[in-house]
Amino acid sequence: MAESYWLAEPAEPLARVSRDGHPDVVVIGGGVTGCSCALTLAEAGLRVRLFEARRVAWGASGRNGGFALRGLAIPYSEARERFAGAAPDLWHFTERSLERMEGLAGDALRRVGSLRLADDEELDALRAEYEALREDGIAAEWVDELPAPLDGTFRGAILHPGDGSLQPARWVRRLAARAVAAGTEIVEETRVESIDDVDAEHVVIATDGYTSGLLPELDRTIKPVRGQVIVTEPLAETLYPRPHYARHGFDYWQQTPDRRLVLGGRRDKNLEAEFTNEEALTEPIQAELEGFAAELAGGEPRIEHRWPGIFGSTEDHLPLVGPVPGRDGVWVSAGYSGHGNVMGLACGELVAQAILGAPAPELEYFNPARLL
Numbered sequence: 001m002a003e004s005y006w007l008a009e010p011a012e013p014l015a016r017v018s019r020d021g022h023p024d025v026v027v028i029g030g031g032v033t034g035c036s037c038a039l040t041l042a043e044a045g046l047r048v049r050l051f052e053a054r055r056v057a058w059g060a061s062g063r064n065g066g067f068a069l070r071g072l073a074i075p076y077s078e079a080r081e082r083f084a085g086a087a088p089d090l091w092h093f094t095e096r097s098l099e100r101m102e103g104l105a106g107d108a109l110r111r112v113g114s115l116r117l118a119d120d121e122e123l124d125a126l127r128a129e130y131e132a133l134r135e136d137g138i139a140a141e142w143v144d145e146l147p148a149p150l151d152g153t154f155r156g157a158i159l160h161p162g163d164g165s166l167q168p169a170r171w172v173r174r175l176a177a178r179a180v181a182a183g184t185e186i187v188e189e190t191r192v193e194s195i196d197d198v199d200a201e202h203v204v205i206a207t208d209g210y211t212s213g214l215l216p217e218l219d220r221t222i223k224p225v226r227g228q229v230i231v232t233e234p235l236a237e238t239l240y241p242r243p244h245y246a247r248h249g250f251d252y253w254q255q256t257p258d259r260r261l262v263l264g265g266r267r268d269k270n271l272e273a274e275f276t277n278e279e280a281l282t283e284p285i286q287a288e289l290e291g292f293a294a295e296l297a298g299g300e301p302r303i304e305h306r307w308p309g310i311f312g313s314t315e316d317h318l319p320l321v322g323p324v325p326g327r328d329g330v331w332v333s334a335g336y337s338g339h340g341n342v343m344g345l346a347c348g349e350l351v352a353q354a355i356l357g358a359p360a361p362e363l364e365y366f367n368p369a370r371l372l
Contacts, residue, residue: 002281005231005262005305006169007062014056014176017185023049025355026200028192028214030054031061032168032341033333034206035175036348042182044356049200050184053191053210057172060208060340063309065229065252065264067243068101068164069114070094073317073337076138077129083365088136093362095162097346101171102164104178108171110257114163115143117154117246130158147239149298154246165243165254166341175345195330202355205324205332206348208340209312212277215324215332217372222312222320222335224277228285229264229309231256232293232301239296249338253296261301263293279308313337314371321347321366322354331355332368 025041027034030052038048052058071091072079079087102109118126133140141159145151180186195203195214205214209224238259245252253263266288267274273282286306294300314320314335324330331354333347350363 002307003305004063004169004307004309005260006066006167007057008305009167009170011169011173014186014188015180017180017183019047019049019185021047023047023185023200025049025202025204026051026198027204027206028195029059029206029208029210030056030176030186030188031059031206031208032172032175032344033208033348034204035172035179036345037204037206037333037352038184038186039175039179039182040349040352041355042179042184044352048179048184050179050186051190051192051198052186052188055188056176056186057169059210060309060311061172061344062169063229063307064168064227064311064341065243066166066168066254066262067114067245067252068098068109068166068341069243069339070098070160070163070342071339072343073339075125075129077125077132080132086365088138090362090365091138094342094346097342098162098164101342101345104175105166105171106174108167108174109164111162111164112242113159113161114243114245116158116160117146117150117244118156119154119246122248123155126156126158133158149295163243168341202329202331204351204355205330205334208334208336208344209277209310211312211334215327215330217324218320218332218334221371222314223275224310225267225313225338226274226276226278226280227264227267227309227311227338228281228289229262229307230286230289230293230303231305232261232297233304234259235261235297235301251292260304261293261297263289263296265289266292277310279310281306281308311336311338311340316371319343319347319366320368320371321350322363322368325369325372
C-alpha cells in the first residue's frame with residue numbers, strides 16, 4: 001500500500017556501463033535532473049558517473065502527482081513583477097522543455113492540458129493571471145462553466161492547453177536508459193555521503209529535496225517538504241481527463257487512462273509537520289485525502305496505493321541552478337518547490353551546458369548565489 005503507483009510498474013534493468021579511471025563529471029541523484037544532466041554531458045563526449053542512493057526515479061521523480069506543467073512554481077503574475085520583460089521568455093523556456101520531454105518520453109507523456117481552478121477567494125487573482133498570460137501572447141483559455149462536481153466549489157479556471165499528464169517513473173527510467181546508451185555509468189544503491197568522497201573535475205548535486213548532509217549551505221537553503229499521494233481503484237467513468245490543481249497547489253488530482261483517480265496535497269491541514277525529509281504516511285493527511293477522493297468520485301472508492309515523497313523548496317520558490325559559490329567545480333540543480341517534472345529536465349540541461357562552456361541565458365535567473 002505504501003508503494004508509489006508509478007514505481008510499481010515493471011521496468012527493464014538498466015544496461016551496465018563500466019569505465020576505468022576517474023570520470024570527468026560525477027552526478028549525484030538519479031531523478032529527472034540527474035539523468036537529464038548526465039545525458040547532455042555524455043552526448044557531448046564527457047565521461048559521466050551518476051550515483052543514486054536507491055534506484056533511478058526512486059525519489060521525488062517517481063513519487064509525485066504526475067503533472068507536466070510549463071512555467072515556474074510562482075504564478076505568472078508574480079514572475080512578471082520579479083523578472084519584468086523576461087517573464088515570457090522564461091515561460092517559453094519551460095514550454096520548449098515540455099516539447100523536448102514529448103520527444104523523449106513516448107507514451108509516458110500525454111499532452112492533455114491542465115486546469116488551474118479558482119474558488120471565490122482565488123477568482124480575481126486567477127483572472128488577472130489569465131489576462132497577464134494573454135497580454136504577453138502565452139496560450140491560455142478561460143473556463144467559466146465547470147462540470148459537476150467542480151461547479152459546486154470553483155468559479156472559474158485557466159486551461160493551459162500544452163501541459164501534460166505524466167507517468168513520471170516510466171519517463172525518468174527511459175531518460176536514464178538514454179543516458180546509459182550515450183555512455184553514462186549509473187551506479188544505483190550507492191549513497192554519496194559527502195562530495196569529498198568523489199573524485200572528478202565537476203560534481204553536480206541533483207537531489208532536489210534529498211540534499212541533506214552533502215553541503216551545509218544547501219541544508220540551510222533548501223527546505224525538504226513532504227507530499228502525500230493516494231490512488232484509487234478504477235472509477236466507473238473518466239471525470240478528470242487532465243491534471244487539475246487548486247488552492248494554490250495544495251490540492252491536485254487527475255485520472256489515469258484506466259480511470260484511477262490520483263490525488264495529493266492537503267498538507268496545509270498539518271503544514272508544519274510536512275516540512276520534513278521523513279518519507280512517512282501520516283493519519284491526518286491521509287484522512288484528508290480519503291475524504292477528498294470521496295468528494296471527487298461521488299462515493300468512497302477503494303484506495304489501492306498511497307505513498308509519501310520529498311521535494312525541495314526555497315525561500316523564493318525558484319530552484320538553485322548553477323555553480324555553488326566558493327566551491328570550485330561543484331554545481332547544483334535542486335529546490336524546485338514542487339514544480340520539478342519539467343523544470344528538472346530543463347535545469348539538468350542548463351547545468352550540463354554550463355559545464356560544457358556554453359551557458360544559456362536562462363541560467364542567470366536561478367543563480368545559487370542569490371540565496372547561498
